[in-house]
Amino acid sequence: MHHEHQRIGGALDVLTRGIFPFFERELLAVYGSKWEEVARPSFRGQSPSAAQNNLWDAHAILTVMWEHWNAVFRYRMGLPERSLVSELRDFRNRWAHQATFTEDDSYRVLDSAQRLLFAAGAVDEVEEIEDRKIEVLRSKLGRRVNEEQARVRFNNVRLTDVVLYVICGIAIISTTFLMFGATHLGPALLIAAFTAFVFGYFIYQRMTATTPVYGVHECQKCSKVIYSEVCPYCDPPSRSSSSIIKGSGSSMRFPPFRDAPTEVKP
DSSP states (O other): OHHHHHHHHHHHHHHHHHHHHHHHHHHHHHHGGGHHHHHGGGGTTOOOGGGSTTOOOHHHHHHHHHHTTTTTGGGTOOHHHHHHHHHHHHHHHHHHTTOOOOHHHHHHHHHHHHHHHHHHTOHHHHHHHHHHHHHHHHHHHHHHHHHHHHHHHHHHHHHHHHHHHHHHHHHHHHHHHHHHTTTOHHHHHHHHHHHHHHHHHHHHHHHHOOOOOOSSEEOTTTOOEESSSSOTTTSOOOTGGGHHHHOTTOTTOOOOOOOOOOOOOO
16 A cells, blocks of 8 residues: 555654664764774665765665664664564565555554664653554544444345345245135246246345445545545546547547638639
């Protein structure tokens, strides 16, 4: 989802802003003023933003923390925080390669970033991440509640329809036997069997139907607002379905516009 990709990018930005003071302080305490020269070889020839204008992004910070853990960061953090660094590095790499994420992934990144920030003493950023976590939970819970309410309404309507089908079927069959059963038993049995088959089919269709989606809603895959049950962004119509309008052999193609011939006066 594009929206989840943005959420994870925002979480990484907050992580970078909050953990950098701790990151710089610890490296400075061990390596002194030349800590950047010592840290940069950890990139193994890569060109992160840390190599330009002394800017450090999440990739650079997490990579250096992982590579210099035993020499620098293990004195302030423990093995749980080391696992968080590894996990966040993996998510950051997937994010950079435009991987697809879910709400659960976003919450996992936010929670891991919050724990690492808490260990680094970044109080303000911890609170900001908490607000973002609540936003993810609110979005997920709101959609689940709406889906559950729609499912309950649909099941109530379906139950009503099934009861009406049963009543109508029984009424038609009973009336048929009362009116024609004594004199025309064969046709009455045929009508009763046909009625039972038709209403049985209607009941089967209603019982096996899935909950429809009505009105304007948000696509669960791409989070875009759509007006139909099938998302045109995730499941675009096939080329064959649009050939009526723009196909080369279509009879609905408009002839090219030409100016009307001008009358030449003698």
